[in-house]
Amino acid sequence: MYAVLAGGVGAARFIRGLTRVVPAGEVVAIVNVGDDLAHVGLRICPDLDSITYWLAGLVHPEQQWGRSDESHTVAHELRRFGHEPWFTLGDRDLATHLHRTMRLHEGLPLSRVTEEITAAFGVEVRLIPVTDDPVETRITTADGRDLHFQEYWVGERGRPEVTAVRLAGAETARPAPGVVETLIDADAVIIAPSNPVVSIDTILAVPGLREAVGTTPAPVVGVSPIVGGEVVRGMAHKLLPAVGAEVSAAGVARHYGELLDGWVVDRQDASTIDEITAHGIACVATDTMMDDVEVAAALAQRCLALADERRADT
Numbered sequence: 296m297y298a299v300l301a302g303g304v305g306a307a308r309f310i311r312g313l314t315r316v317v318p319a320g321e322v323v324a325i326v327n328v329g330d331d332l333a334h335v336g337l338r339i340c341p342d343l344d345s346i347t348y349w350l351a352g353l354v355h356p357e358q359q360w361g362r363s364d365e366s367h368t369v370a371h372e373l374r375r376f377g378h379e380p381w382f383t384l385g386d387r388d389l390a391t392h393l394h395r396t397m398r399l400h401e402g403l404p405l406s407r408v409t410e411e412i413t414a415a416f417g418v419e420v421r422l423i424p425v426t427d428d429p430v431e432t433r434i435t436t437a438d439g440r441d442l443h444f445q446e447y448w449v450g451e452r453g454r455p456e457v458t459a460v461r462l463a464g465a466e467t468a469r470p471a472p473g474v475v476e477t478l479i480d481a482d483a484v485i486i487a488p489s490n491p492v493v494s495i496d497t498i499l500a501v502p503g504l505r506e507a508v509g510t511t512p513a514p515v516v517g518v519s520p521i522v523g524g525e526v527v528r529g530m531a532h533k534l535l536p537a538v539g540a541e542v543s544a545a546g547v548a549r550h551y552g553e554l555l556d557g558w559v560v561d562r563q564d565a566s567t568i569d570e571i572t573a574h575g576i577a578c579v580a581t582d583t584m585m586d587d588v589e590v591a592a593a594l595a596q597r598c599l600a601l602a603d604e605r606r607a608d609t
């Protein structure tokens with residue numbers, strides 16, 4: 296069984312490739328929930344939904360998140376009542392949020408509702424939200440404000456300078472059922488090419504997670520989300536400096552530090568291999584731009600091979 300620490304789109308593109316090289320039923324993704332928000336009375340889980348729609352083959356092809364063949368009638372009608380939906384609400388996507396919100400109101404934990412949603416979409420990869428408890432990523436800006444991650448990223452389009460990032464509620468959050476066991480029992484743990492600060496660090500901020508990734512007998516291998524010194528998409532370049540990390544493939548490897556047994560960088564960053572290896576992290580370069588699924592599958596295969604090499608070393 297293969298465990299993947301997962302944010303949203305970067306992780307979704309990777310996991311889709313991974314399911315071409317190992318059976319989907321052998322893949323368990325532990326998914327960030329720091330981005331989740333309550334909006335127009337609904338519970339929205341952007342990272343869980345991005346992965347679900349990608350794996351179901353129903354993701355919006357240009358946006359890379361949300362549903363394909365989407366319309367926005369409900370969002371438009373909400374304006375009649377003075378609600379300005381600043382967070383995109385597609386009609387098809389809304390059905391997911393409605394079902395989730397109903398079931399949460401009935402008392403089901405998010406991890407159970409997520410099982411229902413993935414089953415309804417025919418997704419065989421198991422998605423586990425890292426915690427069922429309420430947590431949220433908060434952004435401190437240079438002008439002294441404290442914003443929910445989505446207010447910063449969607450509401451303010453990522454413009455404010457960021458000085459700190461934290462997962463509010465983490466102190467009392469517990470890992471969702473199966474999360475720690477998955478990490479300990481896995482044949483390999485893969486850190487997806489996701490945002491290191493607001494996807495991976497927010498997973499590791501849940502008590503017990505960093506310890507589980509640090510002590511699992513499984514090799515831990517990550518894929519760099521930074522290619523040629525730049526983010527492929529998103530805001531990692533704005534957030535890495537706020538946590539004291541360099542915006543480079545090597546900078547992210549150093550940021551994860553001793554959690555990593557192996558690190559996969561893009562061919563464009565092959566010159567950093569020696570620097571990363573000097574930190575005791577086995578490093579290889581390959582194509583990591585997963586615009587087509589064949590590249591994603593080859594990348595996943597390379598990760599598993601590196602994990603096998605590291606397992607044999609120990």
Ligand code: GDP
Nearest residue numbers: 302303304305306488489490494520527528585
């Ligand atoms: P989000 O929550 O939807 O932003 O998704 P993630 O946290 O999973 O991923 C965002 C990160 O994934 C960004 O830092 C991107 O640079 C990275 N990313 C996205 N697609 C790719 C890709 O094809 N290859 C690599 N190496 N990184 C990617």
Ligand code: CA
Nearest residue numbers: 302303330342
């Ligand atoms: Ca996200």
